[in-house]
Amino acid sequence: MLSNPVYDPFLILTKVYSDGAHVKQAIADTYIEEQYRARTVKIVYGVLENDGYFEFCIRRYAEKAPKLAVRTILKISLYMLLYMDKKRYMVTDCAVELCKKLGKSGVSGFVNAFLRRFDKEAVDKAIRTDAVKYSYPAYAYDKLKKEYGDRAQAIAAARSAGVSVRFVKNADEYLQKPHITTPFSQKYGHYIFENFPRDEKFDDGDYTFQSVGSIAICDCVAACGNMLDACAAPGGKSVLLAGKCKQVTSFELHEHRVELIKAYKTRMGVENITERQKDSAIFDECYEEKFDGVLCDVPCSGFGTVSENPDIKLFRKAEDFKALAKSQTEILATCSRYVKKGGALYYSTCSIFEEENDEIVGAFLKTHTEFSVEEIDSPLSHDKKKYGLQFLPDTAYGAGFYVCKLVKRV
Structure with missing residues (x-):
């Protein structure tokens, strides 16, 4: 077995880069000796967080693009060299050894030369865009810059608080x-x-383990009798809401994710949650005006969670936003019909982009005049938008998310 500093991260990152696996699942599916786990996870997340920058480094020093396995080895090496204060000779030796163990001795010379020649100062001088500097997709950084101006740098640079x-x-x-x-x-x-x-x-x-965003969103939800958590897996929000609501119903589209909710509530000893496998975008008359409160924490781009899910920056594409907006609109409109007169409808995302947040709410209000915005507040630092609260990673412990409260007229 090759020493873990490079081998375990290589296995995990190959699953992410080659197979499109989610980083958390790739880690869960890989056996890692406990003594190496923290270091391995740190390297994996560090590489993904800095992927765009590392790609730029590789292009700067390689006449032609190396194959995926070699690029992955180089990225691991660059992270260890730049962010873990490892000696250059040690990093180089580990990388060359990994090449040989993988049957890629032919590229070990290139890897050796790359790491010995690499000069961070020269690379940084060559960078012309903040998107590369902060390893952000160009289209997404353009959105950040348009919406937040100079603050885009701080948002893109934000990392998880722990x-x-x-x-x-x-x-x-x-x-x-x-x-x-x-x-x-x-x-x-x-x-x-x-x-x-x-x-x-x-x-x-x-x-x-529960995210800052999940807790802050639930904190904005008022206590009530019957609550619907419309997009509930893995169950953290439902369990927290069950502490201040008489009964919580949890909808989830996929059967295996319904099982996650069941396991979560059982582990936490919560009994006032009823889970249902259901598509929240498709109306079910059985639930019409049944709930005092409905939370729609809808599927979104996830750019508010890149500090926890850095692979989002790799796989989320600009063209995804149109389909996401359609889904968000459908879920909000459908679930609004489940709210009792006088009840509350909460819309939330883990996005930092207005087109998934205030724009969705604004469009909804134009066609659902029976609802109006009710002001909410949070002890967590936030920006007040036209309709809801926007939390941003640079001031909310690395988390970005949005929540809005709408009340149905009696």
């Missing part, structure tokens, strides 16, 4: 560990840690 943990019980023993902050005071037992290895108390439901 591991987001919500405690339900027995928190004291864990709070002795170094933690960064608690964005919601102690209201939800929510803390962000520099590092938080999962242990047996996770299976006991003492705590759960």
Whole structure:
């Protein structure tokens, strides 16, 4: 077995680059010795976060584009060299050894020469666009620049603040560990840690890993009797909402994701959730005006979560936005019919782009005059838009998301 510093990250990144696997699933599907896990995950995420920059580096030094396996080896090496303070000779030796173990001895000379010649200062001087500098897709960075001006740089550069943990019980023993902050005071037992290895108390439901965005969105939802979580998997929001609502119904399109909700509520010991396999974009008269509150946390581009899901920057394309807007519009319109008169409809995304957020709400209000906007607030730093609240990664612990509250006229 080759030493883990390069081999395990190579296996995982190959699944992402070659097979289009989601990074979290690729990590879950790869056996990693526990002593190497933190380092391996750090390298994998680091490479994906900086993929655009690394591609530029490779193009700068290679006369013709190397094949995928070689590019992956070079990216791992560049990350170790630039962000892990590893000695150049050690990084080079690991890369050359990996080439040989993979049966690619023919390119080991090129890899060796590349890493010995690489000069970050010269590369950085050659960069002409912020999209390359921050490893952002050009089309997406153009959107950022158009909507946020000079703040686009800070948004694109934002990284995750750490591991987001919500405690339900027995928190004291864990709070002795170094933690960064608690964005919601102690209201939800929510803390962000520099590092938080999962242990047996996770299976006991003492705590759960839940994003800043998920908790902030639920914080904006008012307590009520019957609540519908229209796009519910994996179940974190449903479980949190169940703490302040009498009954929660959770819709999810795919059967395997319904099972995730079941497992989540069981682990957390929550009994007032009923899950249903259902397409939230297709109206079901059984639920017409049945709910006091409906949360539509719709599928979106996910650009507010690139610090947690850096592979989004690789696979999300400009042409995806049209189909996403259609789906978002359909889900919001359909689920609005499930809201009782006087009830509340919440629309949320993990996007930072207006076309998925305020624009969707504005178009909805033009054709659904029975709804009006009700102002909401959050203790978390945010921008107030025309209809809802926009949270951005540079001021919300690396998370970007949107939430709006609409009330149905009696």
